[in-house]
Amino acid sequence: MSATRQDKTSPDRLAGLSYLNPAAPEPWASFVEQIERVRPYLGSLERWIETLKHPKRTLIVDVPIERDDGTVAHYEGYRVQHSLSRGPGKGGVRFHPDVTLNEVMALAGWMTIKNAAVGLPFGGAKGGIRVDPASVSKGELQRITRRYTSEIGIVIGPDKDIPAPDVGTNAMTMAVMMDTFSMNRGGTATGVVTGKPIALGGSLGRQEATGRGVFIAAREAARHLKLPIEGARVVVQGFGNVGGIGAQLFHEAGARVIAIADHSATLVNEAGIDIPAALEHAAAYGELAGFGGAASLDLEAFWRLECEFLVPAALESQLTAERAAGVHACIIVEGANGPTTPAADDVLRERGILVVPDVLANAGGVTVSYFEWVQDFSSFFWTEDEINDRLERIMVGAFGAIWKVAQEKQVSLRTAAFIIACHRALEARAERGLYP
Template identity: 65%
Template sequence: MTLSYVHPTTDSPWGTYLAQVDRVLPYLGPLARWGETLKRPKRSLIVDVPIELDNGTIAHFEGYRVQHSLTRGPGKGGVRYHPDVTLEEVMALSAWMSIKNAAVNLPYGGAKGGIRVDPKKLSQKELEKLTRRYTSEIGLIIGPHQDIPAPDVNTNAQIMAWMMDTYSMNVGATATGVVTGKPIHLGGSLGRVKATGRGVFVTGREAARRIGLNLEGARVAVQGFGNVGSSAAELFGQAGAKIVAVQDHTGTIINPKGLDLATLVPHAKATGGVAGFAEAEKIDDEAFWDVACDIVIPAALENQITAARAARLKARLVLEGANGPTGQAADDVLADRGILVVPDVICNAGGVTVSYFEWVQDFSSFFWTEDEINVKLDKIMVGALKNIWDTADRHKISLRTATFAVACERILIARQERGLYP
């Protein structure tokens, strides 16, 4: 039987992932015989999520949980609430989680979840109902040793608390380790909220050092100003860089002299976005890709950097804070132009790394300080990037292909050693 998702017909996130796997197979030697394993999710679950709205009507939403690989450990990956969520997108995101977890050598497989919904149209009570019903529907395949969800687009610590509570009620015992990204007093980890942004900064700092880019005075443009984009921007600002442009769902603003993050961050939180910030000029959204800068951080959704946009970028360095923000054709354009890309599967791995710390702390009931968390995170990220960079230099390949080479080798060695059952 030929599965439709194995051969996508469009330039979709799943198609991009499959092309990335095809590029890495020549570097896997005898392990390449297991390569088809990487192209087929282990398990894909589609669920109906019915809830009663505040007005008494019944609404149905479609939810997903995909476990791409469980070869190296429990599934690990976020849950997003977005009106454009599709099964194919969640498949790609789960596969990228497999690569990401293996790239930083965490004892996890890859998974991802989502509900096709616009959460902004739901009340807080409706959002809770949606989350609890979704958790119950996917409860068959999640668990502290099976698959551990986390926050993603439009989900947060409160939603993780509802998921943890629902799962715990269903199994009859408090199971804090079933999700990560929880509130601190429910077993969450210090440093988790800003961990992904910190990972973007750490890998960006190391990459800038390698290409001779001084962060002092470096110009940074950030797409997406949620936890990832804002946290990364603040850390680059603290290192002396200037944030010259920010784009989010409300619009695009620029200030060549540097945006004042001390006032921009509170403004965005208070108003729901960067639009209307008095100390900046508003520009057309498409003009974001023409801003003169040294570093671009796409930290929104996938497929943002197209080949056409890649041809216009004026940056020296692209740090992928989002998952899959650069299309395959765009990757080639950036490489031809000598623009270095630190790929998502290592650049934004800080979040899942601290999620791993949270999971470990939940099992031991012993919690580290935020300084201890940050030191451990920096050490893992720097070490993982060095290993990937050495692989890239050895094979004369891009950082993305090198990251896939390191990760796929780890996944397929585990697959080979485990064998096939029965």
């Protein structure tokens, strides 16, 4: 990792580069290994398993823009549609200086599994641009977004592939994408993206949905283990839209959030951190650095803290086998996509630590994105209470189904989720057949 890439950057880079482990396996290799672990449980559908190891469509685009100083800069962008067997592609768009095709392929694959695991009528997709949002002006960022949207416009659409926010992007990014797609099409297409501002057809509750889903998944896991949340110690890596909201909901439920971390700081307070104050500080300064309600902590010591809940909510490949060996948590709830390597999964299972996998734990965001998509098609919008109630039902139902399979087959929750999802995705593939 070059020194220049560890300079201070924007808050959009949730956990920052200091968390990246160059020794961790490539994300796509992790995804393929997770698929292979399900092979023995597929029965006659095994003949189709290779379709999950080959993305349906991979688009690499050049994104040239004129910068504010008159020079022309080029950025590399991607949109990967991993599977469209069960419906349109669905997955976020990531703006980050370390975005690679390998990463986007894996993220698209995990979206296929996630959507199928919770029963949403979507396939899996993902996109990204290799750019640091902090290195460009607001105008340049808008031009990058518009050019990227124009370049991938041939593969996206309300009934083809629906992007959403991810690391480094937000509701305004989606507004620009929707406007660009609509202008090129010659008519407003609100359903082409989700996670939009409310005024443009966005859904109430969408911004908090992923963090809320993480908390629901944690609560359900705790219920099955008869572990009370009130008074429980919680450690959260990543303090953006997922980790921050998740920490707030734990705090409101009476848990004691003892450590939090983002790209700028790793903080601990065994008595419990004032999460509302930390969120206010992060909103004001764009980072946790300088927050006075906790002491600094060494990064590796962060992973070894004794707690009931550990929530990795930053980037992928954070929990390696080495780090997993030192974890002292009862339940790990994956707020990020792919934060635990397969080797770490094995270590945690041997040690009796329950892992609630990303494809279940962070499915709240895409679930409410589904609600937004449905509302846009019907031009009829629900209240936030209705959104949260529907999210609760889907998350609790999915958790219960995955828990049952895990118990029946004596496998991890991740493998159970993949068993359910792969059966759904491959059954759709088999029923559709091959054309021509």
